[in-house]
Amino acid sequence: MGKTRNLLPLQRIVVKVGTSSLIYANNQLNLHAITRLALVLSDLRNQGKEVVLVSSGAVGVGMNKLRLTKRPTVTPELQALSAIGQSELMGIYSRAFGTYNQTVAQVLLTQDVLHYPQSHRNVLNTFDRLFQLGIVPIVNENDAISVAEFGHQTTFGENDQLAATVTNLLDADLLIVLSDIDGFYSANPHDVANAQLLSEIHQIDQTLIKAAGGHGSQYGTGGMVTKLKAAKRVLAQQQQMVLANGKDPQIIYRILAGETIGTLFTGRQLAHRVG
Ligand SMILES: Nc1ncnc2c1ncn2[C@@H]1O[C@H](COP(=O)(O)OP(=O)(O)O)[C@@H](O)[C@H]1O
Numbered sequence: 001m002g003k004t005r006n007l008l009p010l011q012r013i014v015v016k017v018g019t020s021s022l023i024y025a026n027n028q029l030n031l032h033a034i035t036r037l038a039l040v041l042s043d044l045r046n047q048g049k050e051v052v053l054v055s056s057g058a059v060g061v062g063m064n065k066l067r068l069t070k071r072p073t074v075t076p077e078l079q080a081l082s083a084i085g086q087s088e089l090m091g092i093y094s095r096a097f098g099t100y101n102q103t104v105a106q107v108l109l110t111q112d113v114l115h116y117p118q119s120h121r122n123v124l125n126t127f128d129r130l131f132q133l134g135i136v137p138i139v140n141e142n143d144a145i146s147v148a149e150f151g152h153q154t155t156f157g158e159n160d161q162l163a164a165t166v167t168n169l170l171d172a173d174l175l176i177v178l179s180d181i182d183g184f185y186s187a188n189p190h191d192v193a194n195a196q197l198l199s200e201i202h203q204i205d206q207t208l209i210k211a212a213g214g215h216g217s218q219y220g221t222g223g224m225v226t227k228l229k230a231a232k233r234v235l236a237q238q239q240q241m242v243l244a245n246g247k248d249p250q251i252i253y254r255i256l257a258g259e260t261i262g263t264l265f266t267g268r269q270l271a272h273r274v275g
C-alpha cells in the first residue's frame with residue numbers, strides 16, 4: 001500500500017455536493033451522480049456512520065424544470081426557482097435513497113441558526129433526533145426566505161460555507177466537498193495549463209486566495225473562493241475537509257479509506273502514514 005492519510009476517527013461525516021456535480025452543462029440531471037451518491041451515503045449509514053448531505057441544485061433543478069438556460073440574476077426570480085427546484089430535488093433524492101431503503105429528511109437553514117440561541121438549540125435537537133432515527137438529513141439554504149440586508153443577514157449566499165457551518169455545528173469529523181474538479185490547484189486549471197494539484201493545505205493565506213480565481217460553474221454560485229472560506233471555518237474549529245471530484249461519488253469510499261486523493265485541508269501537520 002502507498003501513502004495514505006490518517007483521518008480517523010470518521011463517525012460523523014458531512015458531504016457537500018455542488019450544482020456542477022448534479023447537473024450537466026446542458027442543464028440536464030446527472031442521474032449517475034445522484035443515484036451513486038444515494039447508494040454510497042445509504043451504505044455508510046448501514047455501516048453505522050452519521051451522514052449529512054448538503055446539496056445545492058435547487059436553482060439548477062428549477063431552471064431545468066422551467067427549461068431556462070441562463071441563470072437569472074433578479075432575487076425574487078432566483079427565490080421562486082429555488083422553491084420550484086428544491087421540492088423537485090427532494091423528490092429525486094427521496095426516490096434515489098428509497099431504492100436502498102434509506103429515509104431522508106429535508107433541513108432548510110438560514111444564518112439564524114448561528115445568531116439566535118433558540119434556533120441554534122432547535123436545529124441541533126432536530127439533527128440529533130434524525131441521527132437517532134437513522135435518517136440522512138439533506139440540507140440546503142432556505143433560499144426562498146433568506147435575505148441579505150443590513151441588520152438581518154439570514155443568507156449564507158452559497159452552500160460551501162453553509163456546509164462548513166453545518167460541520168461546525170454538528171462537530172463532524174470530516175467535511176467532504178464534491179465539486180467538478182479534482183481538488184484545489186495552484187491556479188484555475190481551466191485558465192492555466194500547468195496548474196498543480198495541492199494535496200494538503202494547512203492554512204488559508206492570501207497566495208491561496210489569489211490562486212482561487214475565476215468563476216464557478218454555470219448554474220452554481222460558489223467557485224473556489226467560497227471553498228477556501230469554507231475550509232477556513234473548518235480549520236478554525238480544528239476540523240478537516242477534503243475537496244475532491246464528485247464525478248463518481250464512490251470516491252467517498254476512497255477518501256474515507258485515507259487515500260491521498262483531492263485536497264485535504266487539515267490543521268494536523270503529520271496527516272500521512274505509510275501503510
Ligand atoms: N485554484 C483553483 N483550483 C481548482 N478550481 C478552481 C480554482 N480557481 C477557480 N476554480 C474553478 O472553480 C470551479 C469549481 O467551482 P464551482 O463550479 O462553483 O463548483 P461547485 O458547483 O461544485 O460549487 C472549477 O471548475 C474551476 O473552474
Ligand SMILES: N[C@@H](CCC(=O)OP(=O)(O)O)C(=O)O
Pocket residue numbers: 017018019020055056057058059060082140141143157158159160216219220221222223
Ligand atoms: N442554495 C443554492 C445553492 C447555490 C450554490 O452554492 O451552488 P454551488 O456553488 O453549486 O454549491 C441552490 O440550491 O441552488
